[in-house]
Amino acid sequence: MTSDEEPGAVLPWNEAWELLRGSRFGRLAVSVANQPDIFPLNFIATTDKIWIRTNPGTKLAEMAINPLVALECDEVGDGEAWSIVVKGTARAVESQTEIDAADLLHLESWTRTRKWTYVEITPASVDGRKFVLGGEPDGD
Amino acid sequence: MTSDEEPGAVLPWNEAWELLRGSRFGRLAVSVANQPDIFPLNFIATTDKIWIRTNPGTKLAEMAINPLVALECDEVGDGEAWSIVVKGTARAVESQTEIDAADLLHLESWTRTRKWTYVEITPASVDGRKFVLGGEPDGD
Numbered sequence: 290m291t292s293d294e295e296p297g298a299v300l301p302w303n304e305a306w307e308l309l310r311g312s313r314f315g316r317l318a319v320s321v322a323n324q325p326d327i328f329p330l331n332f333i334a335t336t337d338k339i340w341i342r343t344n345p346g347t348k349l350a351e352m353a354i355n356p357l358v359a360l361e362c363d364e365v366g367d368g369e370a371w372s373i374v375v376k377g378t379a380r381a382v383e384s385q386t387e388i389d390a391a392d393l394l395h396l397e398s399w400t401r402t403r404k405w406t407y408v409e410i411t412p413a414s415v416d417g418r419k420f421v422l423g424g425e426p427d428g429d
Numbered sequence: 430m431t432s433d434e435e436p437g438a439v440l441p442w443n444e445a446w447e448l449l450r451g452s453r454f455g456r457l458a459v460s461v462a463n464q465p466d467i468f469p470l471n472f473i474a475t476t477d478k479i480w481i482r483t484n485p486g487t488k489l490a491e492m493a494i495n496p497l498v499a500l501e502c503d504e505v506g507d508g509e510a511w512s513i514v515v516k517g518t519a520r521a522v523e524s525q526t527e528i529d530a531a532d533l534l535h536l537e538s539w540t541r542t543r544k545w546t547y548v549e550i551t552p553a554s555v556d557g558r559k560f561v562l563g564g565e566p567d568g569d
Contacts, residue, residue: 320460327501329512361467372469422539
């Protein structure tokens with residue numbers, strides 16, 4: 290992916306991770322039989338992983354078939370915007386030791402639903418971009 | 430998908446479309462070789478279609494291989510949030526008649542880039558949900 294193909298200035302790796310770690314809300318894209326789907330959700334980023342919680346259902350079912358996911362978060366401000374896209378592999382956390390460790394993250398859900406399964410996303414790539422907002426340039 | 434699987438109250442079809450038509454910013458999920466990807470972008474929804482504009486590049490290239498896409502937009506407010514997810518098929522608009530018609534939509538991009546190709550998304554499903562935000566319920 291080059292800047293000719295996608296607009297926006299590429300953010301340095303550490304800046305992208307910092308924005309990720311400061312975010313709690315994003316969207317997870319999954320794909321089954323080549324049909325993409327998107328789920329808005331709460332997440333938390335640690336040093337090198339991303340954690341979500343969910344209840345057993347569609348999302349988890351889809352990730353069991355295809356663990357490749359993309360997670361996006363963004364913020365649109367007055368004159369600029371940023372967006373981070375993580376591509377990686379999702380895995381349901383099953384061992385009690387890992388669940389106990391995940392509990393310590395205090396990953397809260399904004400909705401009033403108890404969601405008992407942790408899912409860990411191991412990033413393969415983290416792509417952060419910053420956009421300057423404003424009108425389009427005039428044509429020549 | 431039932432409400433047991435995904436949280437949130439399902440919005441009526443017309444309410445979901447109304448929120449879509451009032452939105453100008455969302456995220457497009459595509460999938461190539463089962464790897465989902467997400468792109469933040471501007472869009473406009475008409476009566477029964479969604480339009481985006483892009484420059485020839487990654488997104489378009491991926492949609493030519495797999496035209497199945499998902500588009501999401503959401504809004505997080507004080508006590509509640511909503512999210513609309515459209516699944517559908519993308520098609521680059523190529524005839525001049527269609528381009529002229531698309532021009533009339535005044536689909537603006539927030540970034541200072543001229544993007545010359547219109548892409549039309551024909552929805553196969555529109556799923557709107559409303560979420561009540563707040564702390565999690567206490568466990569029993």
